[in-house]
Amino acid sequence: MxxxxxxxxxxxxxxxxxxxxxxxxxxxxxxxxxxxxxxxxxxxxxxxxxxxxxxxxxxxxxxxxxxxxxxxxxxxxxxxxxxxxxxxxxxxxxxxxxxxxxxxxxxxxxxxxxxxxxxxxxxxxHSFDPPVELAARLIERGEFGALRMIQALNYTDFLYRPRRPEELRTEEGGGVLFSQAIHQIDIVRRLAGGMATNIFAMTGAWDPKRPTEGAFTALMTFEAGCIANLTYSGYAHFDSDIWMNDVGELGQPKKPGSYGGARRALSNLTPDDETRLKTTRTFGSGTTVDAAHNEHFGPIILLCDRADLRLTPDGIEVFCDIERSFIEAPFGPxxxxxxxxxxxxxxxxxxxxxxxGEWGLASLEVCHAILRSAASGVPVALQRQCKTKYEEPTG
Ligand SMILES: NC(=O)c1ccc[n+]([C@@H]2O[C@H](COP(=O)([O-])OP(=O)(O)OC[C@H]3O[C@@H](n4cnc5c(N)ncnc54)[C@H](O)[C@@H]3O)[C@@H](O)[C@H]2O)c1
Structure with missing residues (x-):
């Protein structure tokens, strides 16, 4: 139509x-x-x-x-x-x-x-990424039995990309929680049906020159019984895209020799230089990203009753009892x-x-709960969650 x-x-x-x-x-x-x-x-x-x-x-x-x-x-x-x-x-x-x-x-x-x-x-x-969407639909249809556990991990150089000053102040939305955890939370909620119940988390703010949360790990439970473990480091020296077939977050093949690029570009810059450098990565700067695969947000492994699933930039690797297979999530145009x-x-x-909006609010609640749990040392119950709505397309 x-x-x-x-x-x-x-x-x-x-x-x-x-x-x-x-x-x-x-x-x-x-x-x-x-x-x-x-x-x-x-x-x-x-x-x-x-x-x-x-x-x-x-x-x-x-x-x-x-x-x-x-x-x-x-x-x-x-x-x-x-x-x-x-x-x-x-x-x-x-x-x-x-x-x-x-x-x-x-x-x-x-x-x-x-x-x-x-x-x-x-x-x-990244909950819009086709492999996530495809996995969510297969799980919702019960294709592999109940979803029991999710591992979501991402190691990136997020904290060392050029930033405006407020992007390094947590109370103004800076750090990895509001910009990065939100992706992982969205993915995990999408896969597990949306209704998270509790969070127990710890965060790290370990670089005094960039004094905001740069890493966290969180255990999340869901109404449907699934448990999830979310770990993110924006301080990474190890780049977990290696485990995503050397494809970057934006679907671009990683260039050999790009190792250490973010920290190299940032060395010896004043905050003003850094803000200026940020504008070289924006619209009108001539910068482009050449995606050849779907976007992703780091390794995601799902444990279901009848199979383990690994999301890749191109689809889902399915590991059943005695066979393994691959389900493609087409990219493009x-x-x-x-x-x-x-x-x-x-x-x-x-x-x-x-x-x-209700979904975005529920994911935001989880970001705040991670910060609260890390500060208090105890699990935090979630009150504002909502379900995914899914209907098979007709026609
Ligand atoms: N989904 C993604 O992949 C992704 C990637 C990057 C950023 N983001 C999100 O996008 C938002 C912007 O981040 P960014 O990295 O693009 O920042 P940015 O600084 O590169 O871009 C923000 C733009 O907003 C403009 N702006 C500021 N005040 C304005 C106003 N009053 N009216 C109109 N424009 C105004 C600035 O001039 C700037 O060009 C953030 O919320 C961030 O989380 C999402």
Whole structure:
């Protein structure tokens, strides 16, 4: 079935937008018609590339009648104001993860979208990755028996990529919890049905020069009985992409010789230099990512009654009692096709995805619970979880 492309406005033309550009450019179901960005160079680059209108403020973007939905890719702390503005203007919303920093803001955003009758989708997160989606559907259908245990691990150089100062302050949404744990939580909740019950976690903030959480490990339990172990290090010297067939998070084959690149680029920079370096990784900088596989967020192993599953960038390795096999999760035509699937289904067919505002709020609750459990030394019970909704596509 074809329909008019969703007319999308973009708020924030930084790195997150740059990562979505290949998806938007390849998918005729969406058309970029306008953008808001404070930097004149970014607005000019957008207008050159898409012929749309560049606005200085998100409020002006929201007032553009040609815009049906807004992709909000501004820094975490601005999501709340920008989501509220978009909802007030009656626009559907795709907002980057995390939904917000505080639970209070997240509640206001969910209420505003509900009150305005617009869809609020939180993503992309790696729960949209095709191998995750495929595994979740197979598990939901009971293909391998009950899901009992999940191991999710990721070792990256996250803390040593160029950062704005607030990205290194936990109370402003910095560190690995709000930017990275949220992906792992989303994946694990997607696979285990959404309803997490308790978290017992420990965190590490071990580099005084970057004084925010750089690592954590968490045990999570689910209503359905599944247990999950989430471990993340943003301090890594070991790069766990080695265990993902040497494919990077964005689906790009890792370049030989790239070892140590993040720390090398960062050595001897002042905070101002670092903020400037960050802008060399954004839209208009000419940087591109050449994905050849699905995106991923590190090794994920699932233990089910009748099989163990290993997610790879290309699909799922299935280890049964006496046989092993591979189920492909096709890639392309561009990365993140599933995010556009979700946007189009919501806007054109009024069919919400798994990753609604309520879903994003529930994943955010887990981030806070990890911090609380680590600070208190005791498990934390979760109160705001929601289920995945899944229906077999018809036709
Ligand atoms: N899903 C992913 O793969 C992914 C990757 C990177 C970032 N993100 C998310 O995207 C968000 C942005 O992160 P980033 O790394 O792109 O940061 P960034 O600093 O590269 O980009 C943010 C952009 O927002 C712009 N901006 C600031 N104030 C604005 C305003 N008032 N109106 C319009 N634009 C404004 C900045 O000029 C900048 O270009 C974060 O929430 C982050 O978690 C997601």
């Amino acid at each position: 074809t329909s008019d492309p969703v007319r999308l406005g973009v708020a924030g033309l930084g790195r997150a937008f740059m990562l979505m550009v290949p998806t938007f450019n390849a998918d005729p179901r969406v058309k970029l018609v306008a953008a808001a960005a404070p930097r004149a160079e970014s607005r000019a680059a957008f207008e050159r590339e898409y012929g749309g209108r560049g606005y200085e403020t998100v409020e002006a973007l929201c007032a553009d009648p040609s815009v049906e939905a807004i992709y909000i890719a501004t820094p975490h702390q601005m999501h709340v104001d920008h989501v509220l503005a978009a909802a007030r203007a009656g626009k559907h919303i795709l907002v980057e993860k995390p939904l917000a920093i505080s639970m209070e803001d997240a509640d206001r955003m969910v209420d505003a979208a509900r009150g305005a009758g617009v869809h609020l989708i939180v993503g992309p997160s 561009a990365p993140r096709r599933t995010v556009i699937d979700a946007l189009v289904a919501a806007v054109r067919r009024n069919d919400p995805p798994v990753q609604t």
